[in-house]
Amino acid sequence: MFLAKSNGETLQEHVEKCLQVFQSLYEKYPDLLTEVEWDLLRQAVIAHDLGKINPLFQKLMKKGNLSEKEWDQWIPHGQLSPAMIKKDARKDEIEQIILVCAIYYHHDRPEKDRNIVREYIRNILQDEWETIKFPCDFLTKKLRTAYYSYQVQKLDELKDDEILRYILIKGCLNRIDYCASAGRLEIEASSFINGKDVAQCTENFMEKQGYARREMQTYLMQHEGENLIVTASTGSGKTEGALLWMKDSKGFYTLPLKVSINSIWRRIHENMGYKPAVLLHSDAKGFYLTQASDQDKYETARLFAAPLTITTIDQLFQFVYKVNGAEAAASALATARLVIDEIQMYEPELVAIILYGLKMLTQMGGKYLIITATFPKILYKVFEEHTIPYQCAPKSYYGDVTKRHWMKLIKDEFPIEEIVRQAETKRVLLLCNTVNYAIELYQQLQEYTDRVGLLHSRFIRKDRKKLEQEILDFAPNDPNRKENHGIWISTQIVEASLNIDFDVLYTEMCSIDSLLQRMGRVYRNRWYDGNGEPNVYVMYGDAVKRRCANIIDPEIYTYTMDTVKAYDDMLLEESEQHDMKTEMIDCVYDPEKNKAIENSRYLKKIKAKWNDLAFMGMYQYNKKDKEAKIRDIRxxxxxxxxxxxxxxxxxxxxxxxxxxxxxxxxxxxxxxxxxxxxxxxxxxxxxxxxxxxxxxxxxxxxxxxxxxxxxxxxxxxxxxxxxxxxxxxxxxx
Known part of the structure; x- marks a missing residue:
């Protein structure tokens, strides 16, 4: 009897569990693979752990430890398992390479010298293998010690479409293995709660709230499951529209920041009552550990088994780097509908990663929706150049409130005394481009008032969580909130993360996309006429430009500065008849209005990153390599x-x-x-x-x-x- 797990589960039991999960995957998504590929995957499922017959592996499972000498002789079981496969298990050479490599790499382990592996298979493993009788005609009686090494080496010779085929099959194998090891015999958790999927829960929520279906939401329902780019302003019902687009399919909803992800999850989970929705980001494990009744939700999220996962691109898109193990996310996305919310918030390298990922997942069968307040039109050139399928909505969509912000430019530093005066009756938000300046400004204001708060990224997690709740309580986006007044100072961390609503904004000049996001922190869903008084003040000048030199692309900053001057001291309209905010972003990112964007560093960075990804070999990097990190946050x-x-x-x-x-x-x-x-x-x-x-x-x-x-x-x-x-x-x- 050979063990597969230290808990006493035998190899045969584990393979049988994996085959049950395989069957659930096949029944759930019969069109995911061809019948030939399903058969290949079944063979991989049967053979992937056969290397565990290794006597050293069995000793470790039974005794729990090995000697130092035995550890020196250790060979990962995935690098042994292909020896059990016939040389002609697949008649097609590409299929044989995919089968062998999917098994060989089904765990991310350091590769042992292949000469040592061959000797071990010949002298040790053959004797163990002869004690086993497997009724599978694709398995060999005499172990192969050399041929599969040759096929492993040929992985990088596969063409792009063959690599995609490999990633999909290898990802399915990983998901099957992970689910079986976690004791789950179904590849997916149920998508229904009280007989309703996420789209039905969304419709019920809208009915209870008395929300009539908006034009954008109707469009998304009519085009559910198509690859779409939709621009829609605050208050247009973007979140509900995206959930209606998902319908009853497996879904992933991505946002740039963890705080905004938590907020959307609470809205879906609590307000809409869709309890199967899960969180997946770098702090999700800690979140679920504090929820006694929800601790298995993290496991469901980690296995990509939930019907709806609210997450960051970091958790999904590492497959673009062809990192071992990331194929599981790719195979999950191939069966799913993916929402990318607020794409304009990402740096150009991240945009390239997202677009390259969309190219891959659509080729594998996945669908996506980009839904965003503003869309940089220069990106259409990337879509077209690389034949990424997309369909634009016939128009932009708007909420009921079309006038929210009156912008005034100030060539100076923050006017402290005027800010303090306004804060005697209003909620005033100050946004700085750097943490150091935010601290300096906070200390200045403390000399004038004690009604001032500070939030930035350099607080320990406990304190930051407390401060985030305080600013949410101070300026909630709630029409029934109590009267309040005072000042909060922060940085770009609140641009798209916290659902706050202040009365007045003072901000340093930044890129146009960030500036529009910052405006969204005041008068989120309220009309503003102002009686001639602005509610958005933008500081600019040499000092501001100098402070943000290492943060904001100088070219984009200059394009933004040139653009906003034309809208100084104006009440900005955002309606179908006249969308001044879209005009501003087009003046920066639309090549028809700004030809310089075609030769800008912004576009060059996107192209350079795309080329890096396109020429990257399989397993060139591993998950720990900084070069394979989605966000270059060192x-x-x-x-x-x-x-x-x-x-x-x-x-x-x-x-x-x-x-x-x-x-x-x-x-x-x-x-x-x-x-x-x-x-x-x-x-x-x-x-x-x-x-x-x-x-x-x-x-x-x-x-x-x-x-x-x-x-x-x-x-x-x-x-x-x-x-x-x-x-x-x-x-x-």
Whole structure:
């Protein structure tokens, strides 16, 4: 009897479970693969774990440990399993390569020297294999020690369409294996709650709220499942429209920021009552660990098994880098409808990643909807050049409120005294391009008023969560909210993340897409006439430009500056008759109105990234390589020294160490909870701005091995966050 798992599950039992999951996939999506490909996948499912007959693997499963010498001899089972397959298991050479490579790479493990593998198969594994009788005509009696190495080497010689075929089949194998290992015999969780799918729950919600179906929502229902680009303003019912477009299909809904993802999830999960919706982002595991009744939801999300997943592109699109293991997301997207919300919020390299991914997933059978307030028209050239299928809605769609913002340009710094005066009766929001300037502005305003708050990215997670709730409570997007007044200062983190509604906005000049997003934080769904008084003030000048030089593309900044001057001191209309905001973004990104955009760094970055992805080989990078990260966020996770000392003084560090020491190897959930608790005291600081940060080794190894959390000697203040300056009192540990 050969074991497949340390819990006592046999190899035969695991294969039988995998075949049940395979059958559920076949019945759910019969058109996903051809009948020939389904047969190939079935063979891969049967053979993928046969290398586990390895005596060393069996000893590890039964005894739980190996000697140092035995670990030196260890060979990952995926690199042994192809030896059991006949040389002509598939008559077609490409199919044979796909079959062998899908099995060989079904886990992401370092490759062992192939000469060592061949010797091990010949001298050790053959004897074990002869004790097994598998009634499968594609398996060989005498193990093959050389031919499959040749086929593994040919993976990179496959043509683009063959690589896509491989990614889809390998991804299906991974999903089947992951589900069976997690004890799930159905590839997908049920999409119904009380007999209703997400589209039906959305319609019920709209009926209960007395919302009549809008023109855009009707269009999306009529074109459900088609590849669409739709522009729609705030208040037009974008979220509901996207859910109606999904109908009863598997869906993924992506947004740029985690905070906005959490907000959309709560709306769908709680307001609309669609409980099968799940969250998937870098903090989702910690979120579910705090929800006692929902802890298996994270597993469902991680396996891409939920009928609706609210997520970031980081969780889905790593397959564009051809990273081992990322094929599972690609195969899930091939069966799904994908929503990309607010594409204009992404940097050009991220736009290239998204568009390259859309090209791949549509070729595999997936569908997408880009739904956005503004769409950079230069991107149509990328769609057409690379034949990405798309259909534009016949028009842009608008909400009932068509006049919300009166914009005024100010060539100066923030007018402190005027801001304080307005804050005596109104909710005033100040948005800065840098954290340092936001802190400086906050300190200036404290000299005038105590009704001022500060939120930016350099607070530890616990404090940031608290501050996010405070700003939401201060300026909720709620027509029945109570009267309030005061000032909040923040950065671009609130552009599309928090559902807040202020009365007045003061912002530094930025790119046109960010500027329009920032306007959306005031008068979100309210009419504004202003009686001649603006409610959006935009600061510009040399000082502003200098502060954002490393943050905003200088060309886009210049195009934006040239554009907005024509709309200075005007009440902006956003209606079908006259859409001034679209006019502004077109003046920057539409080549018919701004020919310079065709030779801009913005477009050159998109093209360069696309070319990098197009010429990238399979498994050139692994998941840990920084080059294969979706977002190039090079940062360090740190604990401020004052926080660390406080945790040491009050016994928290000692308590963490005791908890870690008492956990056995199977205590994954307890360990995850401990890790999330530790992370709540950390903050991420960018390596791009390394000057001014003083980092030391953080002695957390006994609590969390390889956490890579560093100690930051810079001063931390609960009001200001992490600032560039050292508090000497905190040096002593």
């Amino acid at each position: 940062s360090d996770t740190v604990i401020p020294i004052s926080i660390y000392n406080r945790l040491a003084d009050d016994g928290t560090l000692e308590e963490w160490e005791k908890r870690a020491a008492s956990m056995d190897g199977d205590a994954q959930e307890q360990r995850a909870k401990l890790h999330e608790e530790i992370l709540s005291y950390t903050v991420a600081i960018s390596r791009y701005y390394a000057d001014g940060w003083q980092l030391e080794h953080c002695n957390l190894d006994t609590i969390w091995k390889h956490s890579d959390i560093k100690l930051c000697v810079n001063r931390y203040d609960e009001e200001l966050g992490l600032i560039k300056g050292v508090d000497s009192a905190d040096f002593i540990l």
